[in-house]
Amino acid sequence: MAMHRTAILALCLPLMAPASDKDKGPPVRQAGNDSVAISATLYQGKDAVRELLGSDLGGYFIVVKVEMKPKGAKPLAIDRDDFLLRSYNDGQKCQPYAPSQIAGRAALAVVPVGGGAVNTQNGPVFGIPGLGGQVSIGNPPGPQAVEAKVDDNPAAKEDPMLTVLKAKILPEKKASEPVSGLLYFSLDGKHKAKDIALQYKTPSGLLTLEFR
Numbered sequence: 045m046a047m048h049r050t051a052i053l054a055l056c057l058p059l060m061a062p063a064s065d066k067d068k069g070p071p072v073r074q075a076g077n078d079s080v081a082i083s084a085t086l087y088q089g090k091d092a093v094r095e096l097l098g099s100d101l102g103g104y105f106i107v108v109k110v111e112m113k114p115k116g117a118k119p120l121a122i123d124r125d126d127f128l129l130r131s132y133n134d135g136q137k138c139q140p141y142a143p144s145q146i147a148g149r150a151a152l153a154v155v156p157v158g159g160g161a162v163n164t165q166n167g168p169v170f171g172i173p174g175l176g177g178q179v180s181i182g183n184p185p186g187p188q189a190v191e192a193k194v195d196d197n198p199a200a201k202e203d204p205m206l207t208v209l210k211a212k213i214l215p216e217k218k219a220s221e222p223v224s225g226l227l228y229f230s231l232d233g234k235h236k237a238k239d240i241a242l243q244y245k246t247p248s249g250l251l252t253l254e255f256r
Contacts, residue, residue, distance in 0.1 A: 073086075101147075
């Protein structure tokens with residue numbers, strides 16, 4: 045009988061195991077002062093960003109969903125430049141990207157060194173931080189020596205992802221009622237959520253939301 049109970053307990057243990065960080069969902073933090081109450085949800089990593097937007101944005105971006113409730117008699121002027129994403133890991137900081145800086149019509153033209161035909165890669169177009177423009181994520185070039193040039197083609201169709209990013213971004217306006225939207229950031233390298241903080245400059249002072 046004792047062995048029978050032990051076998052049943054062993055079968056039940058996997059069901060009683062604590063939920064993983066992935067099962068808990070993205071971290072959410074709140075803060076507030078006399079000007080505003082704010083809630084921020086961190087979407088980090090390809091899977092989380094893809095679930096939110098339908099695209100992982102090439103794996104280069106961190107997305108924060110912001111929900112704001114203005115306080116006081118005067119409307120709150122919402123400006124995306126008042127937000128800053130910081131990493132305590134290495135001191136990096138980043139202001140939000142505009143949708144046009146993330147998805148656009150530009151493509152990476154791969155040109156053989158010493159001349160030759162231009163081979164423009166096909167694929168979704170995402171701005172990669174640090175390269176000063178947008179490049180295409182597609183099939184890599186062959187072993188031949190090449191150099192990359194950003195080729196902005198005005199005749200190209202607009203990336204559908206650009207429309208999604210514009211529709212979901214936190215609006216810039218004067219608000220008296222609750223407002224919400226997304227902010228798009230990028231930090232070089234890998235960063236754990238516990239090392240990331242969102243800062244928001246308000247008329248009543250600086251708010252810091254740490255995703256610890």
